Each structure stands twice: as structure tokens, then as C-alpha cells.
Amino acid sequence: MKAVCLKAPFTVCIEEVPIPERKPGEALLKILSASLCGSDVNAYRGGGKKFSYPSVIGHEVVAEVAGIDDGRPFKKGDRVLINPYVYCGKCYPCSLGHTNCCESLQVLGCGAAKGAMSEFFVHPDHLLVPLPDSIDLLTAPLAEPLAIALHGLHQAGIGQSMPTKIEYAVIIGAGSIGLLAAMACRHFGVAPILIDILDSRLSYAASLGFTYTINSASRDAVQAISEITNGVMAKAVLEMSGATAAIQSTLSYASYCGTIAYTGWPSSMTTLDTSLITLKELTLKGARTATSELAEAVTLIEEHKIDVSPILTRTVTLEEIPAALKALSDHPEEYLKITALF
Ligand SMILES: [Zn+2]
Ligand SMILES: [Zn+2]
Incomplete structure (x- = not known):
């Protein structure tokens, strides 16, 4: 063979x-x-x-x-x-x-x-x-990366049942996983705010109907998120790039009492300003691979809930x-x- x-x-x-x-x-x-x-x-x-x-x-x-x-x-x-x-x-x-x-x-x-x-x-x-x-x-094979995205969402408190209402989720990285996460957010009734440093990725995201896109290389992303969320910032932040600067920025993108899920793997150690974690009482969660989300992803695709x-x-x-x-x-x-x- x-x-x-x-x-x-x-x-x-x-x-x-x-x-x-x-x-x-x-x-x-x-x-x-x-x-x-x-x-x-x-x-x-x-x-x-x-x-x-x-x-x-x-x-x-x-x-x-x-x-x-x-x-x-x-x-x-x-x-x-x-x-x-x-x-x-x-x-x-x-x-x-x-x-x-x-x-x-x-x-x-x-x-x-x-x-x-x-x-x-x-x-x-x-x-x-x-x-x-x-x-x-x-x-069909894209159910696997969709499962990774779903696991990130679930770790950040976004899913079929959401005890806490989440209006906005910042998604860092508008590649495959980030776009799948944005599609899943939309399905669960959460407005995704996509952040990337490549305009081409962001304009493609916009062409899929994702209206909130921010190029963090050319704009002050904290300011832009603040404008979109009326100063509240994002209740959920999904870090899907693994870039050191992006990981560090998650603490300022999150709202008070927000949750951050880290899916991206950084290549080296990242320092964080932990005073922001205490000040805002943030929840930080890892998001690694997937379990039941594989079957969930297949169902969401089969039922045309996520294209x-x-x-x-x-x-x-x-x-x-x-x-x-x-x-x-x-x-x-x-x-x-x-x-x-x-
Ligand atoms: Zn993969
Ligand atoms: Zn084991």
C-alpha cells in the first residue's frame, strides 16, 4: 500500500x-x-x-x-x-x-x-x-480541528448550556482553528472578535460574515475590543495562535471575571502580568486536544449547524x-x- x-x-x-x-x-x-x-x-x-x-x-x-x-x-x-x-x-x-x-x-x-x-x-x-x-x-476530516476549537470554547465556558451569558469572545488567530472557533461561537450565540496580524486572514473572516476583526499589528486591539464591547471587554478569550505576545495580551482583552482558554502551544516560556489576574479575578484554563468534542463536531456538521x-x-x-x-x-x-x- x-x-x-x-x-x-x-x-x-x-x-x-x-x-x-x-x-x-x-x-x-x-x-x-x-x-x-x-x-x-x-x-x-x-x-x-x-x-x-x-x-x-x-x-x-x-x-x-x-x-x-x-x-x-x-x-x-x-x-x-x-x-x-x-x-x-x-x-x-x-x-x-x-x-x-x-x-x-x-x-x-x-x-x-x-x-x-x-x-x-x-x-x-x-x-x-x-x-x-x-x-x-x-x-469530514475537518471534524477533528473543529473538535479542537470546540474544546477551547468549552474550556472558556461556551457551549450548548452556558450558565453565564457570554456576549463576546475574543479569538486570537484567524487561521483554521480560529475560524472554526468563530463558526462555533456564532452557533452558540456568542459574537466572535477575531484578532490576527495578517489582513488577508481577517478579510477572509469578514467575507464569512464575521464583522468584528482586528489587526493587532496595525491597531490598538485593547482599544478596538473596548469599543466593540462598550468598555466591558470580552467575557471569554480564546488564545489559538501560540504567539508569546498574543498570550500576554489575553489578560488585557478579558473582561472582569472573564475566562481565558489557551489552545495555542507557545515555543518558549511566556511571562504574564499576574496582577491583572487578581485585579479582574480572571479564570485561566488550558485547552488541550479534545475528547467528546469529536462526536460533537461530527453531529454539528451532520446537522448543518456548522458549515x-x-x-x-x-x-x-x-x-x-x-x-x-x-x-x-x-x-x-x-x-x-x-x-x-x-
Ligand atoms: Zn490537526
Ligand atoms: Zn493516561
């Missing part, structure tokens, strides 16, 4: 490898489509923290069950979204049900665990999310993935998501 192999930084190719063998408790999956992610680009550039070259990339993947034990919730031919977060089930965070924070979490194609961008893949059969046939294969198709920039074939990955690395500003149809 063919697999998208990252041999070394900046060296990606299609390789012929044996079809993996399924063990009890695992499903053999025929991959149908997969999207490229920023972490695939990171690994391509040699920046993947624990990526062990050579390996296969890919964690935003949908598949058809090609082999599975009897008596499981899935059968041959069923469509599934792969849950790419493989947890141990035994450590302290797993015992609390926070499997997304597993002490030995393995993310497909991001560390030691092999990614799923290959014609076939084996995966634990409890880490599969049912995928209705009505969801088209081009947008993720605007973040799909380009469609390619399996053979075209290496060139697409290079293009994404060379010109990240030109793309949101690239999906490969297998």
Missing part, C-alpha cells in the same frame, strides 16, 4: 509499505480522506517536538472499517472518524476522565506514533467516532500530498485546509 512518509525534515514522499496487520481490539481501516494540519507542516520543517523520522504523517483522517472483531459497535463498511489521541487509560488524568491530558498521550503522526496518511491503518477500535454517510469526504467547507482551500489526491505539504509549508498564508481524497 502507499503511505505518506516523512523521511527526514523537508523530505516527504509516497512510499510502498506492507498493509499493517490487525490485532484483537484493533480495527483495520481503509483510509478515505485526510487533511493536512499545522503539526504535519511542523514535522515537515523539522520542528515536530518528538516526531521520529522516518514516519508517516497525518491525524485528521476518516476511514471505512475493513476489519474488526465481532461484537464491536462497528462493522465492516462503516464510516468512521479516527480519534487520533491514543491514551493509556491508567494514569491520573485518564482516571479522572481527562484522557486528552493523558500523561503518555500519543497523537498520531505527531510524535512516536505513526500517522494515518496511508491507504490502510490499524487503530484501537474504541478510538473510532461514527461518521454518517451524509457528511462528504472532503469536509466547515469555507476552510477547505484545496483538494488533492494521495499522490499529490507531498507537493501539497511543501506548498503549505512555503506559503502558509495562501491556505487554510488541504484535504486529500484517497
Whole structure:
């Protein structure tokens, strides 16, 4: 079978490898489509923290069950979204049900665990999310980044039930995850305020109907948020860029008693003016990967509550993935998501 192999930084190719063998408790999956992610680009550039070259990339993947034990919730031919977060089930965070924070979490194609961008893949059969046939294969893999965005929202108190009314959410980073978060905010009745330093990203967000966009490189974002929110600032702040300056700015973007969720991974240590946390009595929360949000994302897409198709920039074939990955690395500003149809 063919697999998208990252041999070394900046060296990606299609390789012929044996079809993996399924063990009890695992499903053999025929991959149908997969999207490229920023972490695939990171690994391509040699920046993947624990990526062990050579390996296969890919964690935003949908598949058809090609082999599975009897008596499981899935059968041959069923469509599934792969849950790419493989947890141990035994450590302290797993015992609390926070499997997304597993002490030995393995993310497909991001560390030691092999990614799923290959014609076939084996995966634990409890880490599969049912995928209705009505969801088209081009947008189906985007349920995974939507789940990441949803987890950020939930950590900031935004969701189906909101004990505290949240009128505005500042979203820092208007890339794929930021736009998906903005779509989800809109669905939950919260007005998103998108912040980025690229005008092209912000004008694309505006074209999707997101009226509050701020370029923090050319405008005083605190002033702009204050004007939009009548001086209150944002009850929820979603940090989705990982940039040090952006992380620091979250404390001044938040309202009194606001909540900030940090999804972006900073590359180095960030200092914060903690006096603002005390002064405003802020709640700071991490937001890492996702759990039940994968199924939630599939349902929101299936029920046409969130249309993720605007973040799909380009469609390619399996053979075209290496060139697409290079293009994404060379010109990240030109793309949101690239999906490969297998
Ligand atoms: Zn991803
Ligand atoms: Zn664990």
C-alpha cells in the first residue's frame, strides 16, 4: 500500500509499505480522506517536538472499517472518524476522565506514533467516532480541528448550556482553528472578535460574515475590543495562535471575571502580568486536544449547524500530498485546509 512518509525534515514522499496487520481490539481501516494540519507542516520543517523520522504523517483522517472483531459497535463498511489521541487509560488524568491530558498521550503522526496518511491503518477500535454517510469526504476530516476549537470554547465556558451569558469572545488567530472557533461561537450565540496580524486572514473572516476583526499589528486591539464591547471587554478569550505576545495580551482583552482558554502551544516560556489576574479575578484554563468534542463536531456538521467547507482551500489526491505539504509549508498564508481524497 502507499503511505505518506516523512523521511527526514523537508523530505516527504509516497512510499510502498506492507498493509499493517490487525490485532484483537484493533480495527483495520481503509483510509478515505485526510487533511493536512499545522503539526504535519511542523514535522515537515523539522520542528515536530518528538516526531521520529522516518514516519508517516497525518491525524485528521476518516476511514471505512475493513476489519474488526465481532461484537464491536462497528462493522465492516462503516464510516468512521479516527480519534487520533491514543491514551493509556491508567494514569491520573485518564482516571479522572481527562484522557486528552493523558500523561503518555500519543497523537498520531505527531510524535512516536505513526500517522494515518496511508491507504490502510490499524487503530484501537474504541478510538473510532461514527461518521454518517451524509457528511462528504472532503469536509469530514475537518471534524477533528473543529473538535479542537470546540474544546477551547468549552474550556472558556461556551457551549450548548452556558450558565453565564457570554456576549463576546475574543479569538486570537484567524487561521483554521480560529475560524472554526468563530463558526462555533456564532452557533452558540456568542459574537466572535477575531484578532490576527495578517489582513488577508481577517478579510477572509469578514467575507464569512464575521464583522468584528482586528489587526493587532496595525491597531490598538485593547482599544478596538473596548469599543466593540462598550468598555466591558470580552467575557471569554480564546488564545489559538501560540504567539508569546498574543498570550500576554489575553489578560488585557478579558473582561472582569472573564475566562481565558489557551489552545495555542507557545515555543518558549511566556511571562504574564499576574496582577491583572487578581485585579479582574480572571479564570485561566488550558485547552488541550479534545475528547467528546469529536462526536460533537461530527453531529454539528451532520446537522448543518456548522458549515466547515469555507476552510477547505484545496483538494488533492494521495499522490499529490507531498507537493501539497511543501506548498503549505512555503506559503502558509495562501491556505487554510488541504484535504486529500484517497
Ligand atoms: Zn490537526
Ligand atoms: Zn493516561
